[in-house]
Amino acid sequence: MIARRPGAGFTIITNQEIYPDHYLMELRREGAGFDASPGQFVNVLAAGGVTDPLLRVPLGIHRIRKNGIALFYKVVGKATGILSRKRKGDPLDILGPLGRGFYPETGEKEEKKINVLVAGGHGAAPLYALAQREREKGKEVAVFLGASTKKHIVLSREFRQLGCRVKTATEDGSAGRKGYVTCLLEDLLKQKNGEFAVYSCGPTPMLARLAELAAEKGIRARVSVDTYMACGTGVCRGCAIMTREGYKLSCTDGPVFYSDEIVWEEKLKGCGE
Amino acid sequence: MTDLTVRIAGKNFKNPVWAASGTFGCGEELERFVDLRNIGAIVTKTVTLGEREGNPPPRVIETASGLLNSVGLENKGAEWFVKNKYPFLKQCGTNVVVSFAAFTPGEWVKCAEILTDGDFPDAFEINLSCPNVSYGAARGLVAQDKRAVEKVLRAVKAVTRVPLIAKLTPNVTDIGEIAVRAESSGADAVAVANTFQGVAVDAETMKPYFKRVVAGLSGPAIKPLALKAVMDAYRQVKVPVVGIGGIMTGIDAAEFMLCGAAAVEVGTATLRDPCSCSRVLEELQEYLKTKGVKKARELTGRAAKQKGLPRAISKNRKRNVI
Ligand SMILES: Cc1cc2nc3c(=O)[nH]c(=O)nc-3n(C[C@H](O)[C@H](O)[C@H](O)COP(=O)(O)OP(=O)(O)OC[C@H]3O[C@@H](n4cnc5c(N)ncnc54)[C@H](O)[C@@H]3O)c2cc1C
Ligand SMILES: Cc1cc2nc3c(=O)[nH]c(=O)nc-3n(C[C@H](O)[C@H](O)[C@H](O)COP(=O)(O)O)c2cc1C
Numbered sequence: 001m002i003a004r005r006p007g008a009g010f011t012i013i014t015n016q017e018i019y020p021d022h023y024l025m026e027l028r029r030e031g032a033g034f035d036a037s038p039g040q041f042v043n044v045l046a047a048g049g050v051t052d053p054l055l056r057v058p059l060g061i062h063r064i065r066k067n068g069i070a071l072f073y074k075v076v077g078k079a080t081g082i083l084s085r086k087r088k089g090d091p092l093d094i095l096g097p098l099g100r101g102f103y104p105e106t107g108e109k110e111e112k113k114i115n116v117l118v119a120g121g122h123g124a125a126p127l128y129a130l131a132q133r134e135r136e137k138g139k140e141v142a143v144f145l146g147a148s149t150k151k152h153i154v155l156s157r158e159f160r161q162l163g164c165r166v167k168t169a170t171e172d173g174s175a176g177r178k179g180y181v182t183c184l185l186e187d188l189l190k191q192k193n194g195e196f197a198v199y200s201c202g203p204t205p206m207l208a209r210l211a212e213l214a215a216e217k218g219i220r221a222r223v224s225v226d227t228y229m230a231c232g233t234g235v236c237r238g239c240a241i242m243t244r245e246g247y248k249l250s251c252t253d254g255p256v257f258y259s260d261e262i263v264w265e266e267k268l269k270g271c272g273e
Numbered sequence: 274m275t276d277l278t279v280r281i282a283g284k285n286f287k288n289p290v291w292a293a294s295g296t297f298g299c300g301e302e303l304e305r306f307v308d309l310r311n312i313g314a315i316v317t318k319t320v321t322l323g324e325r326e327g328n329p330p331p332r333v334i335e336t337a338s339g340l341l342n343s344v345g346l347e348n349k350g351a352e353w354f355v356k357n358k359y360p361f362l363k364q365c366g367t368n369v370v371v372s373f374a375a376f377t378p379g380e381w382v383k384c385a386e387i388l389t390d391g392d393f394p395d396a397f398e399i400n401l402s403c404p405n406v407s408y409g410a411a412r413g414l415v416a417q418d419k420r421a422v423e424k425v426l427r428a429v430k431a432v433t434r435v436p437l438i439a440k441l442t443p444n445v446t447d448i449g450e451i452a453v454r455a456e457s458s459g460a461d462a463v464a465v466a467n468t469f470q471g472v473a474v475d476a477e478t479m480k481p482y483f484k485r486v487v488a489g490l491s492g493p494a495i496k497p498l499a500l501k502a503v504m505d506a507y508r509q510v511k512v513p514v515v516g517i518g519g520i521m522t523g524i525d526a527a528e529f530m531l532c533g534a535a536a537v538e539v540g541t542a543t544l545r546d547p548c549s550c551s552r553v554l555e556e557l558q559e560y561l562k563t564k565g566v567k568k569a570r571e572l573t574g575r576a577a578k579q580k581g582l583p584r585a586i587s588k589n590r591k592r593n594v595i
Contacts, residue, residue: 045545051338051493051521055545095306095547230333230340231544233306235298235318237344238333246326247347252302 010068012090015083019154021075022122023084027092028068036061036069038130039101039224039256043232044071045093046079053079058229058251060126060201061097064133072125072155098232099255102130102199102222113197115141117164118185118210120202124155126224127201128162135162142167142188146181146202150174182209183271189217198259200224208267211259221259225250275561276568277554279313279536281513282436282461284395286368286536288313289569290526290554293517293540294372294398294440295319295344297550299358300365306547311554314368316538317358319400320388321373322380324350329484334473339494339519340541341473343483346374346403351387363393370438374400378428389433397435399460401425402442402467403489416442416451416467423458430459438515440464443495443502449509456510464515464538465506469495492541493519500532504577507533521549523556530569531576 010027018024043056057079063070075084086092115134117127124145131141141164147153148171159166168176169184177184185198198221200210207223214221227250230238234252241250242263248254277288291314297303300315309315327347334341348354351373362369371394375381385397401416415421416439426439439460441451452463468489473482499518507514516534520526521542529537542549561569 053335054338054340054492054541055335093546228331228333230335230342231296231547233547234302235296235547236333236342236544237295237318237327237347238342240327240330240332240347242329 008093010092010094012086012088012092013068014088015086017084020151022072022154023075024062024070024072025083025086025092026063026068026070027094030067034064034069034097036064036097036129037101037103038064038133039103039126039222040097040099041126041232041255042069042071042094042096043098043229044079044083045095046082048093053082055230056095056232057083058098058232058255060129060224060255062125062128064129072122072128074122095232099251100253102126102224102256104222104258113195115139116185116188116196116198117141117143118146118181118198118200118202119144119155120146120181120200120206121152122154123200123202123206123224123226124159125201127199128155128158130199131159131162131164135164141165144169144181144184145176146170146184146206148172179271180206180209180268182206182213182268185210185213186271189213198222200259202226204264205266205268207259207262208264209270211262211264212267214259219259222256223259223262224256225254225262227255275558275566276570277558279513279570281515281535282396282438284368284436286313286395288554289530289534289536290550290557291316291370291515291536291538292543292550293538294400295342296540296543299362301358301361303543303547307551310366311551312367313536313550313554314370314395315362315365316370316372316398317354317362318348319346319372319374319398319403320348320351320354320384321346322351322375322384322387324348324353331482334482334488336471336473336490336492337494339490339492340544341471341483341488341490342468343485343488345485351384355387355390359390359393369394370396370398372398372400372440374403375425378424381425382428382432385429385433385435389435392434394435396438396461397429397433398438398440398464399426399429400440400467401455402440414442414444416440417445419451419454422451422454426455426458426460436461438462438464440467441502441506442467443498443518444470447505448502449505452506452510452514456512460512462513462515462535463506463510464517465534466499466502466517469498491519493521495519496525496528500528503529503534504532507574507577520553521545523553523558523560526553526557527560527572528576530572531574533574533577535570535573 496519
């Protein structure tokens with residue numbers, strides 16, 4: 001009679017504010033493994049036993065380990081606020097792994113390509129799992145991190161420790177290149193020839209601009225979209241996103257899509273504009 | 274052993290805790306998380322005659338202990354559904370109730386014909402109450418208009434042997450009156466109720482959050498309102514009432530049964546946790562045991578028969594007054 005729950009049984013081992021307002025939460029699971037792929041997410045119940053918040057919040061899988069995972073989240077509201085107050089030893093009710101990740105299921109060969117990971121704000125969270133996997137395979141990884149100002153740049157240390165080449169961009173120019181993170185990609189694609197595998201996660205207007213840059217070079221980037229979600233399992237049909245084939249669901253068809261699949265609306269400006 | 278079986282619309286169901294339409298897909302989506310055999314019945318996402326792409330995003334937003342949705346009956350159409358989902362549903366190990374909706378009398382009939390496959394499904398849930406679509410020229414819902422309710426139910430009843438559960442809207446002055454009309458027009462049960470209409474506004478942009486402005490509120494926030502709607506319907510009809518609205522626990526389910534529900538549907542709770550239906554059932558069983566109630570169906574209506582309630586009509590004395 002006991003329900004089968006792939007994500008059950010997690011315990012918090014650390015929950016620390018490693019960047020301002022950004023927490024690293026490491027979770028361990030005893031017994032059964034947790035077979036996740038970079039870009040997949042979990043739906044986290046911040047507070048059991050109460051009905052407000054009522055639903056789970058989706059968080060990208062930040063690190064994948066043999067006996068656990070880590071999450072990296074920004075405190076923006078109710079649920080993430082509650083999560084930030086959890087302690088070592090507390091259990092956490094998570095559902096997952098959910099969705100489709102960065103690696104296309106068709107098994108497309110990315111072998112010879114240069115990996116470029118473009119992150120807007122806490123969009124860096126799931127990209128870290130991808131960088132980790134690629135570094136393990138001995139591949140080179142370039143990471144572009146963007147934020148409004150220097151103090152909002154996150155995970156630069158961690159990506160460097162993995163052996164990634166990290167560049168930053170800030171809107172006010174307080175760190176790295178002045179401008180949007182997509183400008184770093186624009187610079188790269190202008191200056192260098194080569195085959196790039198582009199992966200990205202961040203706010204939708206940023207992904208839209210990235211999709212445009214990728215299209216100009218004939219690159220099909222893999223982008224993880226951030227849409228409001230309810231169930232995370234595909235039953236409520238709440239997280240629809242318009243694609244060239246009509247609405248798809250971010251939770252089960254995504255959250256990672258090809259950049260040319262999505263019908264983008266609002267996008268960031270280019271760098272020369 | 275507690276007897277959990279219930280009989281609704283002439284069919285036996287193994288237990289009274291069902292999965293509500295639009296929150297359980299057609300079961301297949303959740304097979305990875307849930308043992309479907311524990312569900313009293315799966316009520317499938319509402320299908321329509323033709324394919325519908327659904328409403329533009331955003332489609333959902335959480336409110337205090339509730340959820341507003343404006344999904345807009347996204348589905349691939351009745352024929353696609355029969356071809357692609359019936360094979361799974363027929364062997365899923367539990368009872369199946371297929372929910373459908375249409376926009377003209379002709380479409381209701383056609384839909385019923387397409388979806389009737391011998392004795393399958395166990396029942397139809399006639400969705401007369403989706404708040405997120407427009408019906409022809411009128412903005413209202415079918416279940417806000419007695420004559421429309423009658424027309425639809427009579428038309429569908431004429432073309433199918435499958436029992437009909439009429440799903441009503443709580444957005445009416447007197448749901449009892451609508452339930453009575455549904456009963457006299459051929460409904461074998463009434464489902465009370467669909468979502469309550471609500472609005473969300475984005476104070477930042479000063480605009481309505483949803484493109485269609487009005488959306489449907491579900492979840493624990495509506496439970497007391499839904500309990501009243503169930504009680505109102507129960508006191509006026511003889512056919513069974515299926516209670517829906519904000520059920521999170523077995524005690525919630527018991528409360529709905531005490532107010533008159535013969536079975537209940539769990540909706541939003543499944544979006545929080547895919548295993549909610551099984552948990553609600555386990556908790557209900559525990560409650561029945563604690564209370565020494567041997568048969569789940571004995572709960573039905575116990576609290577609705579008591580005196581001192583507004584317009585208290587004892588079920589045994591005067592059932593069909595209007
Ligand atoms: C697939 C996926 C993976 C994600 N991974 C991560 C991650 O790894 N790390 C991380 O920090 N965040 C991630 N997010 C975003 C995260 O889910 C939201 O920040 C979280 O749901 C906010 O919940 P809350 O209750 O704290 O905020 P609320 O109280 O619900 O809202 C606070 C503010 O945040 C806004 N907001 C809420 N949800 C979202 C959303 N999904 N997108 C944009 N704005 C939102 C609200 O409009 C409001 O202004 C991810 C989202 C998705 C869809
Ligand atoms: C996301 C969502 C989609 C829904 N879709 C349907 C639907 O297609 N047909 C229907 O009859 N009811 C639909 N409903 C209503 C539910 O079946 C149920 O009547 C309502 O949500 C109240 O129950 P709850 O509070 O347990 O969720 C939907 C509800 C939600 C939250």
